[in-house]
Amino acid sequence: MKKVVILMCTCSGVCPSMAKIDFWELAERIRLELPHSYLVMHPRLCEENGEALMADLLKPDAVYITPACDEKKQMKLLANGFSRAGVPMDENHWIPIRMGLRDTEEVFQEIKRAVDSMQGAIT
Numbered sequence: 651m652k653k654v655v656i657l658m659c660t661c662s663g664v665c666p667s668m669a670k671i672d673f674w675e676l677a678e679r680i681r682l683e684l685p686h687s688y689l690v691m692h693p694r695l696c697e698e699n700g701e702a703l704m705a706d707l708l709k710p711d712a713v714y715i716t717p718a719c720d721e722k723k724q725m726k727l728l729a730n731g732f733s734r735a736g737v738p739m740d741e742n743h744w745i746p747i748r749m750g751l752r753d754t755e756e757v758f759q760e761i762k763r764a765v766d767s768m769q770g771a772i773t
């Protein structure tokens with residue numbers, strides 16, 4: 651059984667492409683409605699401070715669902731954090747989700763799909 655962790659990057663909360671997302675509503679809906687191990691929100695995972703968090707937090711026995719910028723960008727921008735933690739960015743450990751140009755409901759549904767795909771894996 652793996653932990654399923656939702657590691658959300660809010661892009662400082664002022665990214666114009668995420669203007670339609672209410673991060674507080676989204677966090678509370680995730681907490682109440684989706685089975686997962688725990689949720690972490692950070693304002694800038696791709697900066698030193700975020701990478702330091704990832705280095706401490708990420709473990710190989712978990713899968714990380716990362717709502718943030720688009721998937722290709724995440725592949726580049728989160729690489730240092732995963733690398734510092736020694737966790738590979740493969741399908742067993744990482745499910746990226748794009749939040750840009752989506753609203754709260756659309757992002758919630760994407761996260762729900764990712765969580766549903768991990769059903770039975772949650773500890």
Ligand code: SF4
Pocket residue numbers: 659660661662693694695696697718719720723724727728
């Ligand atoms: S990882 Fe992506 S969403 Fe997060 S701060 Fe960097 S650019 Fe923004």
